[in-house]
Amino acid sequence: MHSDLVASVRRFNRTVTQRVGALDDEYMARGRPLAQARLLWEIGPDGAEVAAVRARLGLDSGYLSRLLRNLENDGLVTVGPDDQLGGDGRVRVAALTESGRAEWTELDKRSDELAWSILEPLTAQRRQRLTSAMAEVERLLVASMVVIEPCSPNDPRARACLRAYARDVARRFDDGFDPALSTPVRDEQLIPPAGVFLLATLNSEPVGCGAVKLHPGTPAEIKRVWVADTVRGLGVGRRMLGELEEYAAERGWTAIRLDTNRNLTEAIAMYRSAGYREIERYNTEHYAHHWFEKRLRPPRTSGSRGHSDN
Amino acid sequence: MHSDLVASVRRFNRTVTQRVGALDDEYMARGRPLAQARLLWEIGPDGAEVAAVRARLGLDSGYLSRLLRNLENDGLVTVGPDDQLGGDGRVRVAALTESGRAEWTELDKRSDELAWSILEPLTAQRRQRLTSAMAEVERLLVASMVVIEPCSPNDPRARACLRAYARDVARRFDDGFDPALSTPVRDEQLIPPAGVFLLATLNSEPVGCGAVKLHPGTPAEIKRVWVADTVRGLGVGRRMLGELEEYAAERGWTAIRLDTNRNLTEAIAMYRSAGYREIERYNTEHYAHHWFEKRLRPPRTSGSRGHSDN
DNA sequence: TGCATAACCTGACTTTAGTCAGGCATCATG
DNA sequence: CATGATGCCTGACTAAAGTCAGGTTATGCA
Structure with a gap:
């Protein structure tokens, strides 16, 4: 019977979505609407094509456009045509401005802090055990996502x-x-x-x-x-x-x-x-x-x- | 340096919030606003005191009240005084109606399905490994939540x-x-x-x-x-x-x-x-x-x- | 060249989520 | 029995999230 396997997955889902899911959003947001923060994060320091980001985040085209406009107004990103030679004139590329990059770095730092806040209360030995178990879970989740x-x-x-x-x-x-x-x-x-x-x-x-x-x-x-x-x-x-x-x-x-x-x-x-x-x-x-x-x-x-x- | 520990936690966070977090919400919602679904779930087949639910979900008192009213209008729950003898006249108890119970069972079933959808693509051996790693992660996350x-x-x-x-x-x-x-x-x-x-x-x-x-x-x-x-x-x-x-x-x-x-x-x-x-x-x-x-x-x-x- | 299509944008909307101030019973306490 | 606290409710509000139906421009292809 799989019922005990299923039960452990469910227990896991519960604990983890509570602890990780909720905190992750909170750490990410920083006063800004969560969707904007996520978008900023997803664009990343090297910039990204709008279409690629949309696919990754699964957003409505109009919604994404609006989010980009907001970030642009806040001076965090610039959206321009694909600079590449012979690039498709329709695709647009979003890139972080100076202060956008700073913001991104901040998010990166906070993400580290969140991770550390999970490890911090544990002894060195338990930290080790937790991270290896996490690596195992992650690998196998990836496997099941294929x-x-x-x-x-x-x-x-x-x-x-x-x-x-x-x-x-x-x-x-x-x-x-x-x-x-x-x-x-x-x-x-x-x-x-x-x-x-x-x-x-x-x-x-x-x-x-x-x-x-x-x-x-x-x-x-x-x-x-x-x-x-x-x-x-x-x-x-x-x-x-x-x-x-x-x-x-x-x-x-x-x-x-x-x-x-x-x-x-x-x-x-x-x-x-x-x-x-x-x-x-x-x-x-x-x-x-x-x-x-x-x-x-x-x-x-x-x-x-x-x-x-x- | 703990940077590699932190890095594994971050990778884990990312994969898990994507796979588990997102799906969990989606499975839960079933067309209904997520907050209502969660509340329904939290009340459970045995009912629960309003205050207890509020504490568990961390909701604003007014907001919760409104959510309860909505569920009540949909005929899924009833909210009444504490029936217990000598109970506090201020506390109110939410209980599922017949169709609320059916809905709860459905959510329970979907939660099983979600869990199974994670296990299903894996071989028996990997399923075993995944669930033990999950149990380990869960235990240690709980430890770090204290x-x-x-x-x-x-x-x-x-x-x-x-x-x-x-x-x-x-x-x-x-x-x-x-x-x-x-x-x-x-x-x-x-x-x-x-x-x-x-x-x-x-x-x-x-x-x-x-x-x-x-x-x-x-x-x-x-x-x-x-x-x-x-x-x-x-x-x-x-x-x-x-x-x-x-x-x-x-x-x-x-x-x-x-x-x-x-x-x-x-x-x-x-x-x-x-x-x-x-x-x-x-x-x-x-x-x-x-x-x-x-x-x-x-x-x-x-x-x-x-x-x-x- | 013309035409369907793709990528993106805009405006006009709806629904969710959540906050805040106040109100009304009920309870605990001096 | 007055007083303040507790538990819940209502009304009035805001912001965020998301949807939809067109538009504009650039591309690919016959």
């Missing part, structure tokens, strides 16, 4: 992942990575019903991807599994694998396979521990040294939405 | 602690505890400048106490150190001791002592580990078996009691 969902391989975020993937493997393969030598995967093969491309995001930032090709009559094939190193070790790869398998299984496939390079040792370990078994070469991929396969169990419940192929 | 401050020994909260103290020792001493046999401590002896009474509170609930008598010409004397078992093991006793010592030291005392019963073994261990050394009997307290003393270091100059490292 969302995996289907996405077009044309999507700019998908493109970014695929570029990062190519860069990564180029670095790890013995002889670099030349796409021309590798068996190409066309986008159409990763678009339903031929296959699917899954994107992993953390706060809508892309942090991983994976795809599966569903070619009738042959096992499903996994391609392009990549995880950003910012979230490595949090089980994202494993989840991605699971979702891809589930996708294939739901559509009637009973086996799934993949090829991989001998240098990707963690990936290989992950495949093995996820139930993949090494098989004979089944393709002519130039960069592959190992081939793996896993039998898929038919999905549990009703929803038999597929294809009885294979 | 506030210790001077208080009159007449204060009802102080009285409650002293009663609890008497109850505790009566249970632990070999032959019970008869105040008449014990050397009495008069309240005046615990009021500055003759001494001080310190109260430990958690969310303004009393959870511990301690006192020191400052009799000129003799060492300071610690009395009545007690900690509620809800917060035992969190270092509250140790902090209390430290504050009492600091109080005496700041006023020029260079030694502090206390007596204790042989059955209070954890207390004795704490005194030893806090630097107290056993000495000869110095009083005729009926229930005492051990006497301890500690030399006090003169306080650091100036009022800089900020970030005392270590």
